Amino acid sequence: xxxAEREVHIEVRDLTMAFGxxxxxxxxxxxVYRGDIFVIMGGSGCGKSTLLKHMLGxxxxxxxxxxxxxxxxxxxxxxxxxxxxxxxxxxxxxxGLFGAMTLxxxxxxxxxxxxxYTATQIKDVVRYKLSLVGLGGFESYYPAEISGxxxxxxxxxxAIALDPQILFFDEPSAGLDPISSRLLDDLILxxxxxxxxxxxxxxxxxxxxxxxxxxSVYLDASTRTMIGYGDPKQLREQSEEAVVRQFLxxxxxxxxxx
Amino acid sequence: MxxxxxxxxxxxxSSPTSATLSLYGNWVDADVVxxxxxLRAELAAAGADxxxxxxxxxxxxxxxxMSFLLRCASYCAERDITLNTEALPENARRLLSIATSVPxxxxxxxxxxxxxxxxxxxxxxxxxxxxxxxSLAFFGDICLALGAxxxxxxxxxxxxxxxxxxxxxxxxxxxxxxxxxxxxxxxGYLGAVQLQQFGAGIYVADLVTIGxxxxxxxxxxxxxxxxxxxxxxxxxxxxxxxNEEIDAVRTLGVSPIEFLVVPRVLALLVTMPLLTIYxxxxxxxxxxxxxxxxxxxxxxxxxxxxxxxxxxxIGVGLLKSVVFAVLIAIAGxxxxxxxxxxxxxxxxxxxxxVVTALxxxxxxxxxxxxxxQHLGI
Numbered sequence: 001x002x003x004a005e006r007e008v009h010i011e012v013r014d015l016t017m018a019f020g021x022x023x024x025x026x027x028x029x030x031x032v033y034r035g036d037i038f039v040i041m042g043g044s045g046c047g048k049s050t051l052l053k054h055m056l057g058x059x060x061x062x063x064x065x066x067x068x069x070x071x072x073x074x075x076x077x078x079x080x081x082x083x084x085x086x087x088x089x090x091x092x093x094x095x096g097l098f099g100a101m102t103l104x105x106x107x108x109x110x111x112x113x114x115x116x117y118t119a120t121q122i123k124d125v126v127r128y129k130l131s132l133v134g135l136g137g138f139e140s141y142y143p144a145e146i147s148g149x150x151x152x153x154x155x156x157x158x159a160i161a162l163d164p165q166i167l168f169f170d171e172p173s174a175g176l177d178p179i180s181s182r183l184l185d186d187l188i189l190x191x192x193x194x195x196x197x198x199x200x201x202x203x204x205x206x207x208x209x210x211x212x213x214x215x216s217v218y219l220d221a222s223t224r225t226m227i228g229y230g231d232p233k234q235l236r237e238q239s240e241e242a243v244v245r246q247f248l249x250x251x252x253x254x255x256x257x258x
Numbered sequence: 259m260x261x262x263x264x265x266x267x268x269x270x271x272s273s274p275t276s277a278t279l280s281l282y283g284n285w286v287d288a289d290v291v292x293x294x295x296x297l298r299a300e301l302a303a304a305g306a307d308x309x310x311x312x313x314x315x316x317x318x319x320x321x322x323x324m325s326f327l328l329r330c331a332s333y334c335a336e337r338d339i340t341l342n343t344e345a346l347p348e349n350a351r352r353l354l355s356i357a358t359s360v361p362x363x364x365x366x367x368x369x370x371x372x373x374x375x376x377x378x379x380x381x382x383x384x385x386x387x388x389x390x391x392x393s394l395a396f397f398g399d400i401c402l403a404l405g406a407x408x409x410x411x412x413x414x415x416x417x418x419x420x421x422x423x424x425x426x427x428x429x430x431x432x433x434x435x436x437x438x439x440x441x442x443x444x445x446g447y448l449g450a451v452q453l454q455q456f457g458a459g460i461y462v463a464d465l466v467t468i469g470x471x472x473x474x475x476x477x478x479x480x481x482x483x484x485x486x487x488x489x490x491x492x493x494x495x496x497x498x499x500x501n502e503e504i505d506a507v508r509t510l511g512v513s514p515i516e517f518l519v520v521p522r523v524l525a526l527l528v529t530m531p532l533l534t535i536y537x538x539x540x541x542x543x544x545x546x547x548x549x550x551x552x553x554x555x556x557x558x559x560x561x562x563x564x565x566x567x568x569x570x571x572i573g574v575g576l577l578k579s580v581v582f583a584v585l586i587a588i589a590g591x592x593x594x595x596x597x598x599x600x601x602x603x604x605x606x607x608x609x610x611x612v613v614t615a616l617x618x619x620x621x622x623x624x625x626x627x628x629x630x631q632h633l634g635i
Binding site: 099100116118129131135137138187 | 288289291293294320321322324325326328329349352353356357358359360361362363364365598599600601602603
C-alpha cells in the first residue's frame with residue numbers, strides 16, 4: 001500500500017477508553033499519516049468525541065498510549081505536553097471562542113502567548129488569518145454578534161493562528177446549512193493543503209467525509225472497538241462489515257438485505 | 259544556506275507605470291521582518307500602477323510574509339494597482355488568493371464618545387428607573403403566576419419545588435450554623451463590654467435575644483442566602499438562557515415564570531423563615547457562650563432570655579425573613595432570565611443578582627424598622 005511509504009504523524013496504540021468501569025472503546029490501534037485528512041466516524045454514542053478528547057489529552061486513557069511523531073504524549077510530562085500542544089490547532093463543537101473577547105483578541109491570544117511578534121505584527125497576522133476564513137474586517141466583533149457559521153470560521157482562524165502541524169476539528173460542520181458546510185469543507189481542504197497540516201476530525205456528515213477525507217476509522221458502539229480503517233470511499237465499497245457500509249451509504253436496512 | 263535577513267527592494271521598471279518588488283531573505287523571525295509602512299511610503303513615491311513580485315531570493319517564510327503580502331494586496335486594491343503574484347511560491351499564492359477572495363467587511367463604527375460622556379447622569383437615572391420598573395413588572399408577573407397556581411392552572415412542577423427546597427434549606431445548614439453562632443457571640447461581646455460598666459451584665463441576654471430575633475437573625479440569614487441561593491438562581495437561569503432552554507420553555511407554551519421562577523420563589527419563601535428560626539436559636543446559644551464566660555450562669559441567661567422573647571419580636575423577624583426571601587428570589591431570577599446569552603452574560607447576571615439583592619435587603623430592612631418604630635411594635 002502507498003500508505004506504508006508515508007510518515008506516521010499520530011499513532012494510537014492499544015488504546016482503551018473507559019469512565020470508571022464503563023468501557024467506551026477497547027484496543028484501538030491505528031496510524032494517522034502526515035497530511036492525512038482523517039475522520040473519526042461511528043454511530044451516536046460510540047465514543048467519537050471521547051476518542052478526540054483522549055487524543056487532545058483532555059481525558060486520560062485507561063490503557064494504551066497515543067504518540068505524536070513517535071513521541072508518547074500519554075507518558076510525557078505536563079510541560080512536554082504543553083510544548084506538543086503548541087503545534088496543534090483545535091476547534092470545538094460550538095466554536096469555543098471566548099465570548100468576552102472580540103475576534104481580534106480571540107485570534108491574537110495564541111500569538112501573544114507563544115510568539116515574540118510586536119503588537120502591529122499581531123494585528124496584521126490576525127487580519128490575515130481572519131481574511132483566510134473570509135472574515136476580514138470583522139476584527140472588532142464579539143462572537144455573539146456574528147452567526148453560527150461565522151463563529152465556526154472564526155474558531156478555525158484561531159486554530160490556525162500559530163500555523164499548526166495538526167488540526168483537530170470536533171464536528172466542524174454540525175449545525176451549518178449545506179452550502180456553508182460545503183464552503184467550510186473547501187476551506188479546510190485548501191488551507192490544510194496550503195499549510196501542509198494533518199487534520200483529525202469527528203464528523204458524521206457523509207458529504208463532508210467523501211468530499212475531503214482520505215483516511216478514517218469507524219468505531220462500533222455494540223462491539224466497543226474499531227471495525228473499519230482506511231479511505232472512506234474504499235470502505236463504502238469494500239468493507240467486510242455490513243454496519244460500516246450501511247453507515248457510509250446511509251441505508252437503514254440491516255445487512256441481510258444484500 | 260546563508261540567507262540575508264528578510265527585506266524587500268522596490269525597483270521601477272523600464273516602463274514608468276510598472277514596478278517590481280523583490281522579496282529576499284528568510285521571512286520568519288519577528289524582529290527582522292520589515293514592516294509594511296516602509297513599503298507603503300516607497301510605493302506612494304513610485305506611483306506605479308502595476309506591481310510585480312520577484313521571489314528569486316526569497317528563503318524561508320511563514321505567516322509573517324503572508325500578513326505583509328495581504329496588507330500589500332489590500333493597499334494595491336484600494337489604489338487600483340494591479341498586483342502580479344505569479345512569482346510567489348505556489349503555497350503562498352494559493353493562501354493569498356484564499357485570503358483576498360472575500361472582500362473585507364466594513365464595520366460601521368458607532369462614533370465613540372469621550373469617557374466623560376459615556377454615562378450621563380440623566381441616562382444613569384433613566385436606567386435606574388427602568389430597572390426599578392422592570393423589577394416591579396417582574397414582581398407583578400410572579401404574583402399573577404402565583405394566582406394561577408392557587409387557581410390550579412399554573413404549570414409548576416412540584417418536584418422542582420422540592421429540589422429547590424432541599425438546595426436552599428438543608429444544604430444551607432452548615433454555613434447558617436457557623437454564621438449565626440458567631441453573630442450571637444459578637445452581639446454578646448458587644449453588649450457585655452458596655453453593660454458591665456453599669457453592672458447590668460445580665461441584660462446581655464436581652465440584647466442578644468432581641469437583637470437576633472428582630473434584626474440580625476433574619477438579616478444575616480438573608481445575606482448568606484443572597485450570596486448562596488440568589489447567585490445560584492441567576493447562574494442556573496442564565497445558563498438556561500444561554501442554552502436556549504428558556505426559549506424552549508416559552509415555545510412549549512409554558513410561562514417561564516410559572517415553570518422556572520415560581521418554584522424557586524416558593525422554595526425560598528418556605529425555607530427562609532425556617533432557617534431564620536434556626537439561626538435565631540443558634541445565635542442565642544452563641545450569646546450564651548459569651549455570657550457564660552462573663553460569669554452569668556446558664557439558668558440566669560436562659561430565664562432572662564425567655565423574659566425578653568415576645569411574640570412581637572418573633573413576628574417582626576419572621577415577617578422580615580419572608581420579605582427578604584421574596585426580594586432575593588426576585589433579584590436572582592430576574593437577573594438570570596434577562597442574562598446575556600454567553601459566559602460573560604451569565605457572570606454578569608450572578609454579580610447583578612447578589613448586588614441587587616443586597617441593596618434591596620438593606621433598604622427593605624431599614625424601611626421596615628422605621629415603619630415599626632412609628633407603629634410602636
